[in-house]
Amino acid sequence: MNDRSDHPTHTDRAAANQPARKPDDAVIAAVRARLESSGLIGDGLLNWLKTDDNARVFDPRVDLGPAALDGENAAQAHRRIQFALRKEPSGRWIPLLRRRTARLKLAAAQALTEWFDALRNTPDLCAAAYVAELIRQLDAEIAALRREASRIGEALGQVNRQLQPLQAEIEKALTPGGSSWISRLLDLSAVMTTLGRGVSLMARVVTAERLVNDREEYAFSADLITAAIGVAQEAREAARAELDRLAQLRVNLLAAQQLLAEARAQVNSRLGTHPYAQVDATHPQQVARIGARIAAALSSNDLTTFLPMDPAQLFTTLQGAALEQTQRVTASLDLVQLMEDEAKALADNPGEAAGRLPDIIPDELVLDALQATYRHAVSPSLKVSPDAQAYELSLVGVTDETAPGFNFERATLVSTGRRDRVQFLHVRVGLCLLDLIGFEQMTGRLESASQRRNYYVLEALAQEGGGASGSQNGVGAEMWPAAEHEAGELVGENNRSARP
């Protein structure tokens, strides 16, 4: 029954490239073709149901031959009258319809499953649009079948209304004495001849026979349509279940988008905002620039992979795949390279620098930034006399000292292995108290102030200041109190101004 490829055609994909809210003609046509080829709609469905395995189309009508009532054809007359007097449709077709319906349902379910799989597995194709259109067309088919069933029901009622009085008349004619019509029927030809009413009765029998045949046909059609509706309903249920699965996936994807928004807020807050670094070269513009070089590819194009995932799993899976793809591109990227990329981009597109970095010379961007950082490190961190004999050295931590990318004058390069930073450490050692500007004057002031009050915690120095008695420097021999440590608790924000 399935003479069409399970994979959507190029037309299918082209149609789905633009996921329109309303299905376009291409989707409608593709679904129509799919249903027709599957024998799920139209005459194909009915024909398939009433055709047996030997390709014989079932005919509900019974041909009883020419109407002739004589002694030789008594047996035939007997059959004809018996046929004309049937109260109910024979239902001869029911085994055939049951068999064919079951087989068609099985085949349709398999075909739909395969098709849904193909829809889920085709990139850039709006599977939901196809499934929704499938449901619409099946609904339309079911509605048409129901209308037809209604029409047939009315016709069947009409036939029954005509047939029932006719059958009553025939029965009455066959039982004049009130005896069983069956016994009378045993000698029907004699009765016909004898009563002289044979012609009139025969006409009634023929009419009833035609009506019974009509009723057979209508009843068959009604059962046929009921079976067809059953097949279409089952296909619809399968499609509905598929649409529900896709709808659930959509809900989960929307929830994953929310998780993404939360994660983005967290990450964006880290871009270019290192609270301790002098230069943070991570800008949102770089995200866009580097991101443009990376094509996002799903780890699997098969929606089936994502159907069982909850929003968190969806987000984690997609983010993991995206991070892996990103890291493949950025694996060898380091701070300096990143800054140079930015400088190159700014040189290529001066407009980008406008407003963000005033008066920038892109070519000097990296050099300037590193130089400014280096100079920040060597700026004074203590006021000492210009005559101080100190030993100074600068260390620059780079990814590797054998390939620093830059020459840092008067610095010792140190490999840190850190691609994300260039660290500067400036050290001055060998200073003494006399190198501190004004320390002698401060000592004089302390000596003077110490006459009034002690500022030292070493007893020896305290004694020098005030002449009080004491034994030694450091902490004197004591009896110690028991431990009464209180751990305390840290809560809240800075609630006091800085105290030394």
Place this chain on the structure above:
Amino acid sequence: MDSQPKVTRLTKNPAEHDRLAAAGLAPALRVLIESKGGTGLRVATHLKALDVLDGQKRIYLHLDSDHGDRYSTTLPDGTVVGLQPDELCLFGWDDARSQLRRHSALARRYQTLLRGNPVSQTYKRGAAQCRPMGLLQYELSFPAILEAKRARLNALYSPTEARGASLQDVVLAREAQLQMAQPLLDVHIASAVGGQGSSIAIHDAYATRWLCEQRGIKNVTHVGILLGPQAFQRRERNIELNYTATMRELEKAYRDGFTLVLPAGEQAVFARPPFDELYLLDLAEWPRSEDPDRRLSDTAMDAWLRQVALTVHTYTQRALHDRLESLLLNLANQTDESLSFGTLNAAMAFADLAALNQAIALDKTEAMLRALLARCSTDHEDISNH
């Protein structure tokens, strides 16, 4: 330096660069940060924030008698960083001076140390710029402080108490012994001008030195980072006097050594200086945006303390510190026993490559989500369930 150093561009060898970029990082240096007083707390908090940003872990112990001084810092992503209860040793008494009545020997000594401090002046926790009061609070709580130090050292070194004789016990004991030989950087951070931090810097450094010796921890470098005085000008009273007193005490300890009296009454005599390396850090140039006749604003103070934290953070990075130690080795041999100190400053150019990767990946994730949504979205609200 005579002039500002210059940076020039070199030609990079891409192949070499890629090889090195793939190389792993050196293991982190084991660092114990011992901060004291309000300034120490702020620097320690910023250091911890740097730990969070760098994904590393250092061990912290903050000593303070001011229980009300709470401090935390918030990172750009909203993470609030602060020292945890087990990283805090808050000690002291509301009526420290009256506690002296219970300790006659202490009372005699503090008769000298508290000379000139009005009896009417109360110290409700904190030292309120009075250095002797800061030391008194410390000494009254010394057993608890030693216990807190032991607990933090336990975070770095497994206890070496006697174990059973099983093979597992022998292996554990051997591992504990090996740990003892691993290098540790013990960094004491305090202001040189305040009442609490500056008053206990020397005593506390010796206390840690004694504990390490007791524990058999052999490879420790005790580093002092003392801050001020310029940055604290006009912020509190006695800034200059406290600073000078601190410097003179350091000079004396470096020259004469120190005798630490332990809770049991025994004494530990040290000929060595309190710190193997001492660095003084200060605000050498008054910020242009700040009024030179007024004290430094809290914002500018915090900016400077962040700079101090970055400096300590950079100094304690293994690769840089190891190279610095080897460069300073010869110089150290040339110094005499008098007070010799240095100063440090650091700067950093940085790119959050991880955040960059994540931001790009999120853009790509969004594109993937949109592509998937396009494949399962349609206008099917008109489709009934039956």
